Amino acid sequence: MSLCQKSCGVQRGLTLFTGGVECLGFAGIIFGWASLAFTLKQQGFFSSYCVNATGVDGLQVSDCSGQDEQFSLVFTIASLMNNFLTLLIGFIFDRFGTLILRLLAICLYTLGTLLLAFSTPALASLIFPGLALIALGGNMLLLTNIQVGNLFGTHRSTVITLLNGAFDSSAVVFLIIKLSPCGIVVAYQAGISLKASFLFVSACSIIHLLRTFFLLPRTIIPYPLPDHYTYGFSCGKLKKSDDSDNIDPQMSTNETQSAQQDCAKPEKTFRECVLSKLFFFCLIWFSVIQLRLVLFIGTLQPTLDLLTGGEPSLVGQYINAFAFTQLCGFLCAPWNGFIMDRLKRKYKVAGMSDCEAELNSSLISIFVTALMALVFSICSAIPVLPLQYFTFVMQVLCRAFLFGGNATFISVAFPPCHFGKVFGLMLTLGAAVTLLQFACFTVVEDVLDGDPLYVNIAMVLLMLFSFIHPLSLFLHCRRIAAQRTKYAM
Template identity: 65%
Template sequence: MLQCPKGFGVRQMLTLITGMVECLCFAGIVFGWASLVFILKTQGFFGSHCVNSTEIDGSQVLDCRGQDEQLSGVFTSASVMNNFLTLLTGFIFDRFGSFVVRLLGICLYISGTLLLAFSTPALSVLLFPALPLIAVSGRIFLITNIQVANLFGDHRSTIITVLSGSYHSSAIVFLIIKLLYESGIPIKASFLFMAACSIFHVLRTFFLLPRTLIPYPLPQNYSYGFSCGKSEEYVNHSSQTTTDQMETAHEEPVKPEKTFRECILSRFFFFCLIWFSVIELRIYLFIGTLNPALELLTNEDPLLVSQFLNAFAFTQLCAVLCAPWNGFIMDRLKRKYRDRGMNGREAELNSTIVSLFLASFLALVFSISAAIPVLLLQYFTFVMQVLTRAFLQGTLAAFVSVAFPPCHFGKVYGLIVTLASAVSLLQYVCFVVVESLLDGDPLYVNIAMAVLVLFSLIHPVSVFLHCRRLASQQTQQVS
């Protein structure tokens, strides 16, 4: 049994709780873009791109498709940079540890919130660097918090999904800013307050997180953070060696860790990349085009659009409630497979199959629902989008943590997310196709997205066949 220093349990819980708060209130706020863009359009950001056009009956109408295109470009740049720079932050995380990468994230976060605070319709261009800076800093906060799950042993998968769910629920922050704006509080005051909240990130970095990484499995006598002005990050290597030897004595012989090159050339990496990329593209395209899609379905009724945007933002808060069920499923299956005699690594890999399949299935249902142009059905679409995101991110982090060596987690996770950003660029192409060629009707693009999501099923099938083959080999060896 692990022996932890006095006070470790309290610090452990404080680290988890404050990590949830950080992910919930700061990490994934860019996913509330639909609420923020409503404010930006009201204030006239990129308003110069609206032009008068003549209808067939000779009436004059204001055509703001150019404004929508610019705002869609802002979200596209944020989502792409959010993914693209994850590889770099992953390398920094693996090489220099939590302290350095979090200081970088805090600087990016402060810069992004200040740019948003001081942006005006005349300086609409400031949105292009502001949103990506906030998005990248949020991803850094998520990556450095995922390692907190290593402190909780058998509940590791549940903690990973709780933190991922908190990350996605932070879309509610932009809704709160929208409601405050409608109550008379300017968005400048809201974003200045958020910039001031960076002191919270600094305190967590110094007192509740290690300077390097939290190992897994957790060694005996492990401690971290600062105590009485002194840094604590101690690992009893001799105890760790003894523990590892006792564990491996009952399991299969220790195999040399895969190199990073072997990881990225593996079948697991390739199919995981396809799985994550197509589902993420479907989610980003939906969020980025939600405002104009609702305008089409409501005949540009601003009150109805605002009502549905509020409903969408509120449903995002449910991610923090849905995501833990994903982790609970994985942890429960992991214990079940261990009872059958599987070693730890094999049991963990088998436990991810159901979650991988569920993420693909939910994404397919979400895509079909989004393709049906019925206004009231969008409430169901919002729910399915939340469930899809809750299963997607949590399952990705859990799968990468068990399918690849822990020393490469940051790099492999970062490379998958970075390469997915190249696919995410297609969302802007799809938006232009909808506006230019389909006269604003996204029906055919949504149908194409539903078909594309079917390819994500390749990954869970591949993992299932791999685990089945391993089980067959072990059965043959025993017989």
């Protein structure tokens, strides 16, 4: 192996490692909202929405349902920003490439962390734009990292799901802000203020900048990966041409033209991709499961208040357990990709094409995700406090499989040149469905007197629609197999 080949191998390893750190430590921290909301509530954010009410025994009690609604609204808006603008992000990514999108992401992310750093109970409204910008910037960082899987060939699905799992597990960052390094002590009580914590996160943006310029291409990593592909610093020398990010100068003229034609003439147009059954049923599968997950996170605080009788220490204990389980997404998600990669190699041996083998391997992942979502919904609908520990585990598994499986499926079912747009549209339309999260929360608080039982039962029934996608994909794969058999005869 030449020195140049070793250098490229080290470079790709560093790209993957730093991408995992970036996704784990920064990109998806809004999913740790339950931990941050607990801390903000303790500090008195939105406390003006608490009102005095008369209890059943005639005593005066404090009704903070209005405060809970504000926290739920913050998370709802941030979740929408996390997904709703992804279509625009996808167009920017496909049109301008990695460099421009990451610079924009770093600016938005840094501004969001600064807004949270300078928020106070008197300036609680800063949380709305702050968390929304963090969500938007983090989603941009994830999109630029998903393409790193293209560098690793037969392990592509494993890498994509690994990075998505790291994105989910970054919820632990808000737990770290909530807790001191020693354990069960609120950070600001230990002398670590929210301002100092978020200023540190803001300063870490320099790491994102360094990675953007030295460990990622200026354009997009192609798939399938051309021979002798190089990017960034190659053999100790930074390439000056934008074209060098995609096609190595050592490739022949025919290889170069072929690689360019693969992107210039995709098998389907973007319109055909969007109007296909694969996209429509994937959208149903993704949207209903994401709605269940978002609703669970957004209502976790009031649900635990109800199940614990409002005991703050017990609520904090369960929120800590929930946040710790989020970290396990980083460990669970790669198994999804590992299974898909192994199945893909098995199907290829059986005579299938690359595309057919990848679709068949995705089918198993999609079905298992729908099944886990159904089990998770059933568990969350049972109002038994100790059962919530198992519910937390199922939530992490379901989320890890959902986002990693969705990204992998889109990357294999649609032309690579439309990945950013199709992926963005999927998340945008999914975000529109998550608007129901705040409506469901309002129904629970105002109509059902804080008891989410009937809404949870409705969510269990809704999860049955998620099985339409694996059924449709199974029939699609059977048609492809029948055509292959017909042509082979």
